Amino acid sequence: MAQGQLRTLRGVEVQGKRVLLRVDCNVAVDEEGRPMPGGEQRLRAILPTIQHLQSQGARTILLSHLGRPGGKHVETLRLENVARQLRALAGFPIRYVPDIHGAQARAASEQLRDGEVILLENLRFDAGEEKADLLFAEALAALGELVVQDAFSVSHRKHASVAVLSRLRPSYAGLLLEKEVAxxxxxxxxxxxxxxxxxxxxxxxxxxxxxxxxxxxxxxxxxxxxxxxxxxxxxxxxxxxxxxxxxxxxxxxxxxxxxxxxxxxxxxxxxxxxxxxxxxxxxxxxxxxxxxxxxxxxxxxxxxxxxxxxxxxxxxxxxxxxxxxxxxxxxxxxxxxxxxxxxxxxxxxxxxxxxxxxxxxxxxxxxxxxxxxxxxxxxxxxxxxxxxxxxxxxx
CATH class of the missing domain: 3.40.50.1260 (Phosphoglycerate kinase, N-terminal domain)
Known part of the structure; x- marks a missing residue:
């Protein structure tokens, strides 16, 4: 068990800052990549942290995986349909960006305004995610100024966005992760x-x-x-x-x-x-x-x-x-x-x-x-x- 006090979002100034928020949007999808019934519970669980950051004027960049693409692009495991469902549940715009850390992702993160939210592409399309690759984590870190971890469900994994990214930027536990640990x-x-x-x-x-x-x-x-x-x-x-x-x-x-x-x-x-x-x-x-x-x-x-x-x-x-x-x-x-x-x-x-x-x-x-x-x-x-x-x- 880790020692010390869990660092949480409470009292952290996030307005105007680009926040990399690692969430778990890993819901079951059908053969066309559409979320199947029953996945709403997992998506609803991450909303409090997203809503908190949005209300505090953060520029939120959502990071997630979906399924097991094995480091390759799999059309049915793109996060576009998940973004659509998440947007409907949240009640405010969440823009899908079909890129992880390339030019399109960099441009989208730089153009964010206070209170805006984007969801980047499936992290596991890049083999560096599950290999805990430092270069991959550094490419993600370059997109933001703070890291918030809210994907408790993968917190036992030694993956780049889970275990490495938090060491490259000031990092905090999201509301869901804080509750799970407590x-x-x-x-x-x-x-x-x-x-x-x-x-x-x-x-x-x-x-x-x-x-x-x-x-x-x-x-x-x-x-x-x-x-x-x-x-x-x-x-x-x-x-x-x-x-x-x-x-x-x-x-x-x-x-x-x-x-x-x-x-x-x-x-x-x-x-x-x-x-x-x-x-x-x-x-x-x-x-x-x-x-x-x-x-x-x-x-x-x-x-x-x-x-x-x-x-x-x-x-x-x-x-x-x-x-x-x-x-x-x-x-x-x-x-x-x-x-x-x-x-x-x-x-x-x-x-x-x-x-x-x-x-x-x-x-x-x-x-x-x-x-x-x-x-x-x-x-x-x-x-x-x-x-x-x-x-x-x-x-």
């Missing part, structure tokens, strides 16, 4: 007890460090998805090969033996039995599982037990669905947990693309204390691992 720091440093973490989704192997770190901060971790499957297998359950790492690393066994009372695993699950057959969900106790069973969700007994723990919590952090929520009826566990967290009086932080999508589809986004824009960034922060995009903003 909410997650509260979970790590001053959580009200009892504190609960809910972890689902991907492989446990990638979250071992996170779990170890969280276990020093929270009272219990409730598991689901692939994480729970691996733990269940280590605990002796019969699970089909392919659902879990074929040979879980020894660290998993150590983690479970050291913290068994603090790690909750499913006691019943929803499964599909057999391979290549018509889907017929079964509800089974974990003790009755066979290698033919494809575990896809937690069961009602587990959901009820988890909810009883959540109901007593004062702090709750959640990342990862507890089942294959995109395949009904295996969304029931995730929906049940979502309703329990939102109805709990706990300080609640939720993050991760799949988790946020699930609660968004349920219409519950506004029911949580904080919905993080970061998936990997949130997990990296909670693990206490280095955050290259945050480090230059402290001190």
């Amino acid at each position: 909410m997650l720091e509260r979970v790590l440093t001053t959580p009200e007890r009892p504190a609960v973490a809910i972890l689902g989704g991907a492989k446990l192997e990638t979250k071992l460090g996170l779990m170890r770190h969280l276990l020093t901060r929270v009272d219990v971790i409730l598991t689901g998805g692939g994480i729970a499957n691996t733990l269940l297998r280590v605990g002796g359950a019969s699970l089909r090969v392919g659902l879990v790492e074929t040979q879980p690393p020894p660290e998993v066994t150590e983690l479970l033996s050291e913290h068994r009372k603090n790690i909750q695993m499913p006691t019943d699950v929803r499964v599909v039995r057999g391979v290549g057959r018509e889907v017929h969900p079964l509800m089974l106790p974990v003790s009755a599982l066979t290698p033919a069973d494809d575990v896809r969700d937690i069961g009602p007994e587990t959901a009820a037990a988890y909810c009883a723990i959540i109901a007593q919590a004062k702090t709750c952090v959640w990342n990862g669905p507890v089942g294959k929520f995109e395949e009904p009826p295996f969304d029931e566990g995730t929906k049940h947990i979502a309703r329990c967290v939102q109805s709990s009086p706990a300080f609640s932080v939720v993050g991760g693309g799949d988790t946020v999508r699930a609660i968004s589809e349920m219409g519950l986004l506004q029911k949580f204390t904080h919905v993080s824009t970061g998936g990997g960034a949130m997990l990296t922060f909670l693990e206490g691992a280095p955050m290259p995009g945050l480090e230059p903003l402290y001190g």
Whole structure:
């Protein structure tokens, strides 16, 4: 974790200054490059900082990436359509400039007037962005006088506009990034007890460090998805090969033996039995599982037990669905947990693309204390691992 005080925009004089504002406009687009429904939440999240700079008379230059073009120009990943949607949400002009740091971008930045906003082209069209290339960062820095970082979702990446640019100009955290850090720091440093973490989704192997770190901060971790499957297998359950790492690393066994009372695993699950057959969900106790069973969700007994723990919590952090929520009826566990967290009086932080999508589809986004824009960034922060995009903003 970085040391010192996070430098924020509060009290910073920006009028008449060209401000490079790194935001995250990485929304899903269709085959013609048009933003798909559901992306508005990510764009709305960056508006407060843009509006603050605009109202203070800054000359704002928005920097963002979109997708994974791999350092090449990809027509469907241009930011023109995103600029159009962002402009509609903001309610004031935001001009798209189809250039990153060339003559057109330089001219557009120099011609900016107080309160005007432009959005430059997709940063990842240049390979220098993901390579953290100093020359690329210097070319961006030449366009402005101040840097504001507001893309928390990529703050764990060592990319040029994220980790290098902030070292080349006076730099500050935007309003969104400031809020993200404050909410997650509260979970790590001053959580009200009892504190609960809910972890689902991907492989446990990638979250071992996170779990170890969280276990020093929270009272219990409730598991689901692939994480729970691996733990269940280590605990002796019969699970089909392919659902879990074929040979879980020894660290998993150590983690479970050291913290068994603090790690909750499913006691019943929803499964599909057999391979290549018509889907017929079964509800089974974990003790009755066979290698033919494809575990896809937690069961009602587990959901009820988890909810009883959540109901007593004062702090709750959640990342990862507890089942294959995109395949009904295996969304029931995730929906049940979502309703329990939102109805709990706990300080609640939720993050991760799949988790946020699930609660968004349920219409519950506004029911949580904080919905993080970061998936990997949130997990990296909670693990206490280095955050290259945050480090230059402290001190």
